[in-house]
Amino acid sequence: MAAQALYRKWRPRTFDEVVGQEHVVRTLRNALTSGRIHHAYLFAGPRGTGKTTMARLLAKAVNCLAPEDQRPCNECAICQAVNEGRLLDLIEIDAASNTGVDDVRELRERVGFRPNEARYKVYVIDEVHMLSNAAFNALLKTLEEPPPHAIFVLATTEPHKIPATVLSRCQRHDFRRIPVSEIVARLEWLTEQEHIRADREALTLIAHQATGSMRDAESLLDQLASYDEQGITVAEVRAALGIGTGETVIQVTDALVKSDVAQGLGAINTAVDEGADPRQFARQMVEHLRALLLLRLKSGVVPAYVSEDLRPRLEAQAAAFSPRALARAVRLFSQAAAEAKGGWQPQLPLEMAFIEAVLPPEPKSPAPGRKSASVSTRTPSPARRSRSSPTPTRAAPAHPVSRPPSSPQPKAVREPAPAYESLAPSVGSLTPEVLRSRWPELLNALRPRNLSLEALMRSCEPVAVEGDVVVLGFAHNFHRSKVEEEHNKQIVEDVLSSLIGQRYRVRCVLARRERTATASHRSKSEPVGGKVTSSVEQIIAEDPVVRAAVEDLGAQIVQRHE
Amino acid sequence: METNGNWGIVGHEWAVALLRRAVARGTISHAYLLTGPPGVGKTTLARALAAALLCQGEGEPPCGACRACRLVAGGNHPDLHVVASERVGASLKIDQVRELQRQLALTPNEGRWRVAILRRFEEATTSAANALLKTLEEPPPYVVLAVLASDADRLLPTIVSRCQQVPLRPLPVAVVQQALIERWHAEPEQAELLAHLSGGRLGWAVRTLNDRTALRRRAQRLADLDHLLNISIIERFRYAERLARDPVATQETLDLWIGWWRDVMLVAAETDAPLTNVDRESALRDYAHRFGVERSAAVVEALRSAAERLKRNANPRLTLEVLMLDLPRP
Numbered sequence: 001m002a003a004q005a006l007y008r009k010w011r012p013r014t015f016d017e018v019v020g021q022e023h024v025v026r027t028l029r030n031a032l033t034s035g036r037i038h039h040a041y042l043f044a045g046p047r048g049t050g051k052t053t054m055a056r057l058l059a060k061a062v063n064c065l066a067p068e069d070q071r072p073c074n075e076c077a078i079c080q081a082v083n084e085g086r087l088l089d090l091i092e093i094d095a096a097s098n099t100g101v102d103d104v105r106e107l108r109e110r111v112g113f114r115p116n117e118a119r120y121k122v123y124v125i126d127e128v129h130m131l132s133n134a135a136f137n138a139l140l141k142t143l144e145e146p147p148p149h150a151i152f153v154l155a156t157t158e159p160h161k162i163p164a165t166v167l168s169r170c171q172r173h174d175f176r177r178i179p180v181s182e183i184v185a186r187l188e189w190l191t192e193q194e195h196i197r198a199d200r201e202a203l204t205l206i207a208h209q210a211t212g213s214m215r216d217a218e219s220l221l222d223q224l225a226s227y228d229e230q231g232i233t234v235a236e237v238r239a240a241l242g243i244g245t246g247e248t249v250i251q252v253t254d255a256l257v258k259s260d261v262a263q264g265l266g267a268i269n270t271a272v273d274e275g276a277d278p279r280q281f282a283r284q285m286v287e288h289l290r291a292l293l294l295l296r297l298k299s300g301v302v303p304a305y306v307s308e309d310l311r312p313r314l315e316a317q318a319a320a321f322s323p324r325a326l327a328r329a330v331r332l333f334s335q336a337a338a339e340a341k342g343g344w345q346p347q348l349p350l351e352m353a354f355i356e357a358v359l360p361p362e363p364k365s366p367a368p369g370r371k372s373a374s375v376s377t378r379t380p381s382p383a384r385r386s387r388s389s390p391t392p393t394r395a396a397p398a399h400p401v402s403r404p405p406s407s408p409q410p411k412a413v414r415e416p417a418p419a420y421e422s423l424a425p426s427v428g429s430l431t432p433e434v435l436r437s438r439w440p441e442l443l444n445a446l447r448p449r450n451l452s453l454e455a456l457m458r459s460c461e462p463v464a465v466e467g468d469v470v471v472l473g474f475a476h477n478f479h480r481s482k483v484e485e486e487h488n489k490q491i492v493e494d495v496l497s498s499l500i501g502q503r504y505r506v507r508c509v510l511a512r513r514e515r516t517a518t519a520s521h522r523s524k525s526e527p528v529g530g531k532v533t534s535s536v537e538q539i540i541a542e543d544p545v546v547r548a549a550v551e552d553l554g555a556q557i558v559q560r561h562e
Numbered sequence: 563m564e565t566n567g568n569w570g571i572v573g574h575e576w577a578v579a580l581l582r583r584a585v586a587r588g589t590i591s592h593a594y595l596l597t598g599p600p601g602v603g604k605t606t607l608a609r610a611l612a613a614a615l616l617c618q619g620e621g622e623p624p625c626g627a628c629r630a631c632r633l634v635a636g637g638n639h640p641d642l643h644v645v646a647s648e649r650v651g652a653s654l655k656i657d658q659v660r661e662l663q664r665q666l667a668l669t670p671n672e673g674r675w676r677v678a679i680l681r682r683f684e685e686a687t688t689s690a691a692n693a694l695l696k697t698l699e700e701p702p703p704y705v706v707l708a709v710l711a712s713d714a715d716r717l718l719p720t721i722v723s724r725c726q727q728v729p730l731r732p733l734p735v736a737v738v739q740q741a742l743i744e745r746w747h748a749e750p751e752q753a754e755l756l757a758h759l760s761g762g763r764l765g766w767a768v769r770t771l772n773d774r775t776a777l778r779r780r781a782q783r784l785a786d787l788d789h790l791l792n793i794s795i796i797e798r799f800r801y802a803e804r805l806a807r808d809p810v811a812t813q814e815t816l817d818l819w820i821g822w823w824r825d826v827m828l829v830a831a832e833t834d835a836p837l838t839n840v841d842r843e844s845a846l847r848d849y850a851h852r853f854g855v856e857r858s859a860a861v862v863e864a865l866r867s868a869a870e871r872l873k874r875n876a877n878p879r880l881t882l883e884v885l886m887l888d889l890p891r892p
Binding site: 047092099126127130213215222227263264265268269355552553 | 576583584592593656663689693696724725726727729731734761796821824827831832833835836838866
């Protein structure tokens with residue numbers, strides 16, 4: 001016979017024993033004493049918060065033979081039958097394995113029969129979110145008007161999967177995650193009952209780990225209790241959970257301060273070799289770095305675990321970082337915590353997070369989307385650039401001398417200017433990039449004034465700003481001439497000026513749809529689709545597509561068509 | 563090794579001690595969750611647990627000699643149920659779980675227990691995982707379930723919270739090496755290399771030991787990698803197209819390359835963390851010199867995201883082509 005797990009053995013048998021769900025208990029109790037028992041309940045909440053327990057308690061309480069205010073009494077025949085799992089009128093249905101409409105039909109047929117021994121037939125439908133749609137619909141009528149002797153209790157961890165028509169027929173109770181202090185109190189009580197010796201600190205660690213789920217906490221306690229008779233110590237909990245020592249975390253952070261890759265990777269590997277679970281370690285790093293961030297920002301909020309003797313050390317570390325670098329490191333490590341999944345080199349995500357945190361941020365990836373970063377972002381561009389081609393002679397023609405000072409950096413020849421640079425220009429100077437980023441606003445403002453004009457403007461983009469003239473590049477001559485018409489142009493200029501807050505005029509040119517400084521250059525020096533009489537090198541330098549084809553794919557220019 | 567008694571398990575001492583004590587004291591839990599990377603020893607440990615429970619011999623179970631022990635070893639014990647998806651990468655279906663539930667509802671044929679081993683449970687469909695929940699919480703009193711998975715985070719939290727968790731971590735390299743020599747009679751040199759390459763996964767090391775072509779394949783793939791760095795994108799794309807046709811080879815290749823570039827990164831960072839490809843240190847140094855920490859880290863990242871995308875059913879050829887663009891250019 002398997003020993004009963006703690007969470008089954010000590011499943012609460014009275015409302016008072018239920019931890020952390022006072023709001024539900026109070027409502028149900030009041031309903032019981034006043035005799036206003038609803039015919040359908042929905043218990044929703046995270047795992048291990050007491051849904052099934054509460055459902056059974058309710059079944060006991062409505063059927064208990066004791067006076068109303070003492071229910072459940074746990075002494076009468078009914079209560080005992082429920083406790084031993086043999087009350088015929090408590091019907092527990094595992095909706096996850098009986099998902100189909102046929103199962104519900106069978107249930108409906110039986111609901112009509114009167115209870116065997118108790119007052120009410122209580123149907124507990126657990127994991128109800130797994131019912132099929134047809135099954136839910138088949139349940140609707142029964143759920144709305146069940147026979148007077150039937151009570152339904154639906155329990156689920158995922159209430160969002162339940163159709164609104166079912167939700168509206170149930171009295172809904174949301175179960176909360178249980179606070180650490182209450183879990184600890186319950187664990188202490190349990191250890192007394194079971195004669196398990198355990199440090200309070202160890203229990204706190206277990207409770208912390210359980211993230212609000214009592215069952216998680218009790219499972220863990222169970223496991224640790226069966227491991228060693230000597231009692232449960234913090235060291236053991238750490239070992240079982242793979243929690244590294246705080247010291248290693250501080251070491252890794254020190255390495256981060258000094259940008260010492262060798263020391264950092266060494267410390268990470270030592271920790272993992274000594275049994276630290278990489279994901280736990282990543283979480284610890286996140287927690288530590290967050291504490292540093294809070295200290296650095298002098299927020300006054302200091303996480304509870306930072307003890308007084310640690311504090312000076314942490315403050316020294318915090319001072320060595322900029323808040324931005326800290327925020328970035330927190331993000332990288334929390335990403336690593338999410339990524340560390342079942343690879344055969346479990347420490348790799350940690351190592352990558354560390355290296356990325358040490359390296360200076362790549363100028364182009366301000367977003368957390370390390371994974372979704374484009375090809376060119378991830379290839380180590382600085383090295384490649386310095387080694388390979390953009391020689392001054394080739395790059396030079398792309399930068400007209402007359403360009404306004406705030407126009408894109410030389411890099412933009414290869415790639416569209418990154419968004420963050422467009423935020424840089426000093427106040428008052430307008431660049432095509434800024435305009436481009438505000439283009440949707442412009443279109444929105446145009447729409448009410450002239451619908452077809454908005455459509456026309458969709459086919460162009462700002463290519464340059466010359467003093468108070470905005471140059472718009474069009475792909476087709478037809479669009480260009482339409483916008484060029486005096487009344488249309490007037491509207492565009494008005495809207496544009498009111499958007500920017502300064503008077504601008506508009507000039508329309510014909511340009512190929514290229515989003516780079518090249519386009520602006522060309523349209524300026526050779527207006528309206530002028531011929532480009534340049535050498536092959538110049539084409540390569542100017543056109544990023546051609547250039548990639550030639551340099552990366554080994555293409556050759558054979559012939560040109562205008 | 564002796565510390566594990568007659569369970570015949572290499573390493574994982576604390577896990578074995580936990581289960582042994584539970585069996586001896588009769589405090590066995592109804593559900594265990596064994597986690598760890600593939601080949602680390604989850605199934606072996608689960609089978610040993612089954613044998614210990616089902617053993618009918620004298621002395622400390624498993625005796626290894628009685629009928630029950632032999633049936634377990636042969637995979638024929640009527641009270642031992644092993645459920646897994648059809649093959650690696652397929653999914654474990656709800657019908658399989660239902661069938662298991664039907665069988666578990668019957669009292670044991672021979673002894674006191676029915677043991678169910680659910681392998682690679684991360685491959686279970688959502689409905690299959692949900693269907694197991696109630697059984698996992700309150701099975702019949704004679705049932706012990708062992709759920710195996712590469713990582714608890716790949717399972718439903720409701721599954722995890724119903725089990726006692728036994729996370730198996732990769733073994734120390736020295737333990738794998740010794741076991742290969744003593745139990746599987748490997749040549750010392752080969753044992754050392756395999757132990758390092760295995761990253762602590764004994765099961766993987768033993769499989770590779772028995773697979774004569776495995777090391778040759780490794781050499782070939784590392785040579786491919788070297789070659790790829792010196793050829794044009796077009797030729798790389800051709801390689802990607804060929805490789806993408808074989809998903810198993812793709813996976814193996816990516817794993818190998820990740821290990822390789824991680825080594826390059828470690829060497830470049832001049833840390834003392836242990837390397838995987840110990841037999842190729844000079845080549846690693848050469849790479850480290852050529853690429854440095856930053857670029858090798860970028861390659862590791864590219865390889866990892868490619869592997870991750872493939873796990874999520876991305877188009878293999880497209881993924882590999884993107885990877886080819888990310889590898890350092892000549």
